[in-house]
Amino acid sequence: MSNVFFVGCGPGDPELITVKAKKLIQKADIVVYSGSLIPPTILKLCKKGKLHNAxxxxxxxxxxxxxxxAKKNKFVVRLHDGDPSIYGAIKEQIDNLQKKGISSVVVxxxxxxxxxxxxxxxxxxxxxxxxxxxxxxxxxRTKVPTREKISELAKHKATLIFYLSVHLLSDIVKESLAGGYKKSTPVAVVYRATWKDQKIVKGTLDNITKKVRxxxxxxxxxxxxxxxxxxxxYEYSRLYDKKFSHGYRKSKIK
Ligand SMILES: C[S@@+](CC[C@H](N)C(=O)[O-])C[C@H]1O[C@@H](n2cnc3c(N)ncnc32)[C@H](O)[C@@H]1O
Known part of the structure; x- marks a missing residue:
């Protein structure tokens, strides 16, 4: 029995794949890939294998x-867009494979x-x-725990990043304002980052919904x-400040 490889292939630009991922796809007998988010150029790396669209x-x-x-000793790759650990539904597959005695490797x-x-x-x-x-x-449809409500997260005034949610942008805006963000807070929406048809829309909480629509x-x-x-x-970083000493460099101020 072989391992199953859960492999991330990056956001879209075929040059943003890792060397390791590229080698695994080239070697694969079987590739199960995550639909339209995997660029065709990357799928073409799979010369000898059979492709399955998940x-x-x-x-x-x-x-x-x-x-x-995997049981037949085939070299099996489950190919994910981006990184497999981010909203990739890999845990359920890894656990079910483990129950049948098959180990997984995540790249x-x-x-x-x-x-x-x-x-x-x-x-x-x-x-x-x-x-x-x-x-x-x-x-x-996927529930988010109450303690992770957007209005709660917004209270931190940290950098808030949303996957899988642009269709719910008006709710995101409403909740962010309820959590204390000002209407003037900057928002950026990046559609198909690194693909040829990428779009970037910038605005504020006040106007982003209309701009994206x-x-x-x-x-x-x-x-x-x-x-x-x-x-x-913003402030300059302490790490590169001439007054700052650390393990690899002494302060440059006498
Ligand atoms: C099921 S999740 C998979 C995320 C993926 N595993 C990753 O690490 O990027 C799909 C969501 O990822 C985001 N996404 C994936 N590729 C993207 C890209 N190239 N540009 C912008 N968003 C992207 C979108 O929010 C999309 O709805």
Whole structure:
């Protein structure tokens, strides 16, 4: 019996795949991939293997493909967009494979919020603004624990990042304001970060819903609410301050 490899292949730009992920796809006999979010160029790396699109399959069908092929000693890759650990539903598959004696290996990838931050050219934490990044989703069919309500998270005034939620943007705005964010708080929505048809919409809590509606963005986007976006007022980092000493460098002030 072989391992099953749960592999992240990045946000869309085929050059943002890791060397490891590329080698595993090239070697695979079987690749089960996460539908339209996997770029065709990456799927073409799978020369000798058989491809299965998970978009049309349910959990049990995916499990069957992974399990039966691993049992036959096939080299099996479950290919995820971004990073498999971020809203990737891998735990249930790993546990069910384990129950049948099959081990899994997880290979990380560049997740969408990091690609979005890169495309915005921003830093997600800034001294004097926030040192905390909260990654979450708005509630829809998947329930979110009450203590993680957006209005509760917003109280921290940290960088708030939403997956799977752009279609619920008006709720996100309402809850963020209820949690204490000002109407002038900057918001960025990055649609299909790093893909050729990427769109970036920037605004504030006051106007972002209309701007995103005008752009007809209803899916595959990251929403970032934070004063780090285009911030003019922040402090320089201590780490690179000439007065600051640390394990690898003495202060440059005599
Ligand atoms: C099921 S989650 C999978 C996330 C993925 N595992 C990751 O690490 O990026 C799908 C959601 O990820 C976000 N997403 C995935 N790729 C994206 C991209 N290239 N640009 C913006 N958002 C993306 C969207 O919020 C989308 O609804």
């Amino acid at each position: 978009a049309g399959l349910v959990r049990e069908e995916i499990f069957d493909i992974l399990y039966k092929n 990380p990838g560049v997740t969408a919020f990091l690609a979005a931050a890169a495309e915005l050219g921003t830093q997600l934490s800034l001294p004097g603004v926030t040192q905390t990044i909260i990654v979450t989703r708005a509630e829809s 005008d752009e007809k963005i209803t899916r595959t986007a990251i929403v970032i609410i934070s004063n780090v976006i285009d911030s003019k007022s």
